[in-house]
Amino acid sequence: MKLGLHLPQLTWPNGPAALGPDLATVAKAVDEAGFEYLSVMDHFFQISRYGPPEREMLEAYTTLGFLAAHTSRVKLLTLVSGVIYRHPGLLAKAVTTLDVLSGGRAILGIGAGWNEEEAKGLGFPFPPLKERFEQLEDALRYVLQMWAEGDDAFSGKHFEAERLLNSPQSLQRPHPPILIGGSGEKKTLRFVAQYADVCNLFPGPDLPHKLDVLKQHCAAVGRDYDEITKTVALWLDIGENGEKTGQLLDELGQLAELGVQAAMGWIPGVPDPRVIEKFGTDVTPAVEKL
Structure with missing residues (x-):
């Protein structure tokens, strides 16, 4: 884990x-x-779970580039980029740039997008859900082709391009890992099976069912289920003085038994580095054994 x-x-x-x-x-x-991972939001307004929209929010890929310069081993990603925010050519170029400048540590986190408030606030198109999923599949096909050999044209339902030239190419080959966030059973998990290397789900009573659905989609498209890294979004709380460490480790152990390989989440107390250092001594060594 x-x-x-x-x-x-x-x-x-x-x-x-x-x-x-x-x-x-x-x-x-x-x-x-x-x-293993360091991730940021890809939003422009703060979302309601963490506060009012007026609170601070930095642009994701500028921030990841900054973080790349101050790290040497951790993998860098968004949880997750809404497909409506960037043309897939720009998105592929941004992730490629991050991968090259970080020494091969970029992950593309992507989803259909959901925050209508910020989209309308800033004037981004916010099409119906069906169209956003069509754009998502177009974008997944587009970035995979842009990271492949050659520079052929691309044709999708919503995007057309004459030459998918990408120079320099990503350091990770055949491409940086793709993480798809979300647990929709008909489309999102099918896209995971067909296109992704990593999924990000929510822990809860229905998690075993969601993993079973993913397994079924993998079988349907001829994909090895074990090739996909299963991650969850989890509140990483060890308490102010570490009193909840055992509880967190128990929860992570239960997730590991289900086949979850990573938990990504917010740690109360950040930005105080001491809480992160406490994870380094009391949590991450134990988690690696799960």
Whole structure:
């Protein structure tokens, strides 16, 4: 089992002027504490789970590039990029750039997108759900072709391109891993089986069922279910003084028994690096044995 630190909110005590130094400190601590993943939101307004929309939110790929410069081993991604926010050519180029400059540590996290408030607020198109899923499948086909050899044209339902030239290519070959977020049984998990290397699900009573559905989709498209890394979004809380460490390890153990290979989540107390350092001594060594 592996852990990932997710940074869903950046309303930190020292304010926006200190976000650069504070993020650098957090990134260094994550790298040294044995975390496998470091992820950021891909939103433009804060989402209601973490606060009002006016709270601080940084653009995702600029932030990941900054984090790449302050880390050496942790894998970098968004949880997750809404397909409506970037043309797939721009998205593939951004992730390729991140992969090259990080030494091969980029992951493409992607989904259909859901935040109508920020889309309408900033003037992004927000088509109906059916069309967003069509765009998602187009984007998945597009980025995979852009990371492949050659520079042929692309034709999809919503995107057309004459030449998918990508130079330099990603360092990870055949391509950076693709993570699809979401647990919709008809389309999202089918897309995972067909296109993704990693899935991100929610832990809960229906998780075994969702994994069974993914297994069925894999069988239908001839994909090895075991090739896909199963991750969950989980609140990583060990308590102010570590008093909840055992409870978290028990929960992670139960997830590991289901076949989950990584948990990614927010740690209460961040940006204080001491809480991350405590994970490095008390949690990540134990989690690696699960």
